[in-house]
Amino acid sequence: MSHDEPSKSMPQTKLVIRNIGLLFSGDLANPILDADTVIAVGDRIAAVGKEKDIDTSGATITIDAKGTALAPGLIDSHVHPVCGDWTPRQNQLGWIDSYLHGGVTAMISAGEVHTPGRPKDIVGLKAMAIFAQRAFHAFRPGGVKIYAGAPVLEHGMVEDDFKELAAAGVKILGEVGLGSVKDGKTAHQMVSWARKYGIQSTIHTGGPSIPGSSLIDKDMVLETDADVIGHVNGGHTALPDDQITALCERSTRALEIVHNGNERAGLLALRTAMELKQLDRVILGTDSPAGSGVQPLGIVRMISMLSSLGGIPAEMAICLATGNTAKMRKLDCGLIAPGREASFVLMDKAQHSAGKNLLDSIQKGDLPGIGMVIIDGAVSVQRSRNTPPATAVPVVVK
Numbered sequence: 001m002s003h004d005e006p007s008k009s010m011p012q013t014k015l016v017i018r019n020i021g022l023l024f025s026g027d028l029a030n031p032i033l034d035a036d037t038v039i040a041v042g043d044r045i046a047a048v049g050k051e052k053d054i055d056t057s058g059a060t061i062t063i064d065a066k067g068t069a070l071a072p073g074l075i076d077s078h079v080h081p082v083c084g085d086w087t088p089r090q091n092q093l094g095w096i097d098s099y100l101h102g103g104v105t106a107m108i109s110a111g112e113v114h115t116p117g118r119p120k121d122i123v124g125l126k127a128m129a130i131f132a133q134r135a136f137h138a139f140r141p142g143g144v145k146i147y148a149g150a151p152v153l154e155h156g157m158v159e160d161d162f163k164e165l166a167a168a169g170v171k172i173l174g175e176v177g178l179g180s181v182k183d184g185k186t187a188h189q190m191v192s193w194a195r196k197y198g199i200q201s202t203i204h205t206g207g208p209s210i211p212g213s214s215l216i217d218k219d220m221v222l223e224t225d226a227d228v229i230g231h232v233n234g235g236h237t238a239l240p241d242d243q244i245t246a247l248c249e250r251s252t253r254a255l256e257i258v259h260n261g262n263e264r265a266g267l268l269a270l271r272t273a274m275e276l277k278q279l280d281r282v283i284l285g286t287d288s289p290a291g292s293g294v295q296p297l298g299i300v301r302m303i304s305m306l307s308s309l310g311g312i313p314a315e316m317a318i319c320l321a322t323g324n325t326a327k328m329r330k331l332d333c334g335l336i337a338p339g340r341e342a343s344f345v346l347m348d349k350a351q352h353s354a355g356k357n358l359l360d361s362i363q364k365g366d367l368p369g370i371g372m373v374i375i376d377g378a379v380s381v382q383r384s385r386n387t388p389p390a391t392a393v394p395v396v397v398k
């Protein structure tokens with residue numbers, strides 16, 4: 001279905017999804033809802049409950065979930081888009097559409113750093129950020145929302161630059177440390193200016209990702225005090241364990257665990273956050289496209305990895321990729337509740353998984369099979385072309 005037109009210009013639709021077997025809220029405080037039906041009017045959730053208790057009349061689209069599970073659309077907190085649905089890093093087309101088939105309905109740029117010839121002068125980097133914000137706001141492959149336009153800090157930027165960027169619609173910074181600013185004092189000053197004008201910041205953590213980037217250790221992360229401790233498990237090279245635990249303990253900022261990082265370090269960060277009873281700080285990303293390619297299933301792989309090896313129940317692992325990220329990133333998706341964005345992923349146990357149901361299969365390390373993805377109340381894809389096939393798949397009945 002086309003998502004080229006903004007939903008405002010579309011006729012108001014009423015979507016009824018019934019016969020949901022398991023309803024993931026995205027909220028860590030109450031990850032499974034006692035409900036079997038979700039109703040969306042236009043691009044917003046209108047009601048959630050038992051079918052007998054809510055008004056399902058007048059539906060323009062009815063979906064029989066066939067007893068499968070429904071979760072908020074997954075959010076990838078860390079991507080590196082460039083332009084359109086092309087990444088020059090591995091020279092692939094259609095990568096965003098492929099992530100949609102991995103259940104991702106929203107992604108956040110950590111900098112359009114793979115742009116060939118990326119400008120490093122201040123006028124140029126501001127122009128590129130504004131261009132990327134505009135272009136990705138207007139261009140949504142399969143309906144996926146790409147929050148981009150994330151300038152990388154360079155020496156010489158002054159407070160007025162952040163004010164100007166904010167006024168132009170820029171809301172996020174690219175990873176601190178990927179540009180010429182590599183000292184905590186300057187980074188802290190610039191991140192503070194950004195915050196003053198409502199621009200959120202993320203810092204690269206760990207060793208260099210590719211030739212040309214550099215080490216950011218715990219002292220620089222703590223001194224900079226960005227809103228998100230980007231890939232706390234390294235991207236790829238992790239900091240020593242004692243530095244990772246120190247970041248968990250001494251900062252209150254978001255702890256981002258990425259697919260393109262060190263998995264053992266990711267499990268350490270998860271465990272430390274759980275011990276601190278601060279699981280609400282943990283958010284998930286892929287940190288892709290990158291040297292290790294694109295990962296259409298990166299977020300579901302993170303959910304299964306953290307759940308199977310990190311000992312976190314699957315329904316809570318899903319919250320890390322939905323409600324937690326939405327809260328941290330100030331997005332109105334990520335939770336199943338009236339008023340929130342009507343973006344969903346429907347999934348079931350993969351065929352022939354040894355798990356006895358979807359939750360058990362994820363906790364055994366298998367990926368879920370995705371049967372449908374819905375964005376803004378409209379069906380974007382039916383059975384995923386990328387996940388293992390789901391045992392049962394939802395059907396559009398009207």
Ligand SMILES: [Zn+2]
Nearest residue numbers: 175204209235
């Ligand atoms: Zn990075």
